[in-house]
Amino acid sequence: xxxxxxxxxxxxxSLLSCKPNFKTTSHSPKENLISQIKYLINDPVLAxxxxxIFIESISDNSxxxxxxEYKLFVPASNQKLYTTAVALEKLGADYKYxxxxxxxxxxxxxxxxxxxxxxxxxxxxxxxxxxxxDILAHFKDWADSLKAKGINTINGxxxxxDTFFKGHKLGYGWNWDDEPYWYSAQIGALSFNENCIxxxxxxxxxxGELIKVKTxxxxxxxxxxxNAITAAKDSLSTLSIGRARGKxxxxxxxxxxxxxxxxxxxxxxxxxxxxxxxxxxKVLNEQGIEVKNGYKLNTARVDFETNKKALFTHFSPEMSExxxxxxxxxxxxxxxQVFKTLGAEIKKxxxxxxxxxxxxxxxxxxxxxxxxxxxxxxxxxxxxNLVSPYSTATLLKEMYHSENFEPFYYSLPIAxxxxxxxxxxxxxxxxxxxxxxxxxxxYMRSLSGYTKDRSGNDYLFVIMLNYYSVPTAYVNKxxxxxxxLLTEFNPQKN
Numbered sequence: 001x002x003x004x005x006x007x008x009x010x011x012x013x014s015l016l017s018c019k020p021n022f023k024t025t026s027h028s029p030k031e032n033l034i035s036q037i038k039y040l041i042n043d044p045v046l047a048x049x050x051x052x053i054f055i056e057s058i059s060d061n062s063x064x065x066x067x068x069e070y071k072l073f074v075p076a077s078n079q080k081l082y083t084t085a086v087a088l089e090k091l092g093a094d095y096k097y098x099x100x101x102x103x104x105x106x107x108x109x110x111x112x113x114x115x116x117x118x119x120x121x122x123x124x125x126x127x128x129x130x131x132x133x134d135i136l137a138h139f140k141d142w143a144d145s146l147k148a149k150g151i152n153t154i155n156g157x158x159x160x161x162d163t164f165f166k167g168h169k170l171g172y173g174w175n176w177d178d179e180p181y182w183y184s185a186q187i188g189a190l191s192f193n194e195n196c197i198x199x200x201x202x203x204x205x206x207x208g209e210l211i212k213v214k215t216x217x218x219x220x221x222x223x224x225x226x227n228a229i230t231a232a233k234d235s236l237s238t239l240s241i242g243r244a245r246g247k248x249x250x251x252x253x254x255x256x257x258x259x260x261x262x263x264x265x266x267x268x269x270x271x272x273x274x275x276x277x278x279x280x281x282k283v284l285n286e287q288g289i290e291v292k293n294g295y296k297l298n299t300a301r302v303d304f305e306t307n308k309k310a311l312f313t314h315f316s317p318e319m320s321e322x323x324x325x326x327x328x329x330x331x332x333x334x335x336x337q338v339f340k341t342l343g344a345e346i347k348k349x350x351x352x353x354x355x356x357x358x359x360x361x362x363x364x365x366x367x368x369x370x371x372x373x374x375x376x377x378x379x380x381x382x383x384x385n386l387v388s389p390y391s392t393a394t395l396l397k398e399m400y401h402s403e404n405f406e407p408f409y410y411s412l413p414i415a416x417x418x419x420x421x422x423x424x425x426x427x428x429x430x431x432x433x434x435x436x437x438x439x440x441x442x443y444m445r446s447l448s449g450y451t452k453d454r455s456g457n458d459y460l461f462v463i464m465l466n467y468y469s470v471p472t473a474y475v476n477k478x479x480x481x482x483x484x485l486l487t488e489f490n491p492q493k494n
Contacts, residue, residue: 029491037065040478049468054389058400059457072386073464076439077330078446079380084323085395086359087338088404097123097316102308115156120190121164123316124337127193135193139280143287145312157293158281162190162273165340165350173382180243182266185333188273194333195272197222201263203256204230211256221278223249231255243267273297320407327411328419332379339378366398389462392448396460412449425480430487443467447479453489
């Protein structure tokens with residue numbers, strides 16, 4: 001069985017080496033390109049797959065190739081193109097998230113005689129990502145801001161409000177068994193460290209000892225149940241890390257070989273707004289600010305800020321920076337936070353349903369009907385999303401002509417250079433030329449973006465495969481080969 005699998009993998013890689021190698025005829029360059037693409041996608045091993053493609057020259061608006069462009073496909077993380085494009089168009093590249101601080105009391109003799117309120121509005125960046133990996137940096141900065149106002153004691157409680165977003169903390173159609181893992185973090189208007197706790201795992205000092213686990217931050221909000229054993233140096237790792245459903249109890253099992261290198265994992269948090277407050281109040285205490293009455297979460301949704309005095313407001317990086325996190329690294333949590341923000345800001349209701357309407361309204365205004373796109377989340381983790389190659393191509397074309405094209409374009413991974421394309425199309429003409437968004441959930445693979453041909457003409461392309469049974473590496477090579485063909489294309493060649 002292993003030999004057969006090895007021979008199959010060897011076969012598919014030999015069929016799809018990175019550099020295209022086709023015999024061409026005396027037909028026109030466009031006809032040759034079409035013939036080469038058809039040769040690739042008509043491979044018998046893809047007979048059971050659904051393949052949708054749309055390739056257009058933006059320079060002259062001519063369609064070079066299309067197949068099943070109006071059929072619906074599961075886009076996977078190509079969904080992030082929709083989220084980021086509409087966020088740039090509707091919120092603006094200079095949009096910043098606000099985290100607002102209020103009080104009902106007065107400051108007297110270094111004491112705040114009242115409660116401290118923190119109102120979240122969906123900022124995904126309250127972490128170490130923009131703070132040199134110091135995940136507590138924002139909380140320390142806020143402690144400094146309170147001290148600057150003469151506050152060393154809070155004679156009240158720390159009260160959080162996360163009602164800017166409404167509805168479920170997970171996306172519609174997400175898999176329950178993904179819940180512990182960073183790519184399935186809960187969504188929330190008051191979020192910290194991308195709603196995950198970071199683990200550093202190393203073997204014990206000798207065989208038979210429990211492995212060592214460090215958390216960042218150090219916290220008692222999460223319980224670590226470590227039952228994993230240090231195994232022999234030449235053994236295989238059977239390490240398993242999960243989280244009990246609905247609980248902040250992380251379960252570590254299995255065996256980790258002695259002398260294994262450091263492993264870093266991020267595990268999701270249950271009730272992330274409380275995690276935010278729990279960590280913040282501890283940092284306040286460490287920074288010399290005593291909070292007398294602990295913390296709690298306020299669920300009031302109407303006029304929460306009324307009759308309160310503003311203390312200060314924290315601003316996130318601009319949307320033009322946040323969409324880079326979404327697209328280059330294909331970051332689901334950032335995508336979902338931005339997605340929910342669309343509904344909260346544009347429709348004044350931060351639900352997935354209203355956020356979907358914002359995207360569909362934009363698509364409708366650009367001649368994409370409801371028949372060509374069904375949007376249920378912002379990241380593409382749900383298999384309930386359905387889009388057509390035509391709708392994605394229309395999005396790419398509209399963004400190309402938009403004033404927000406630059407931040408959108410620069411958010412996309414660069415072939416052979418960075419993001420999810422860092423290891424693809426290396427040492428080919430497409431390296432550093434193709435900019436495109438990948439998408440993957442099991443048996444679904446997408447690649448959509450832009451490239452230039454040898455004459456400097458601009459193209460958009462959408463390549464979607466669903467329900468294939470070959471290894472995903474095979475599909476990657478096929479998509480790469482089409483992108484390389486397009487980048488090598490010379491429409492003037494006789």
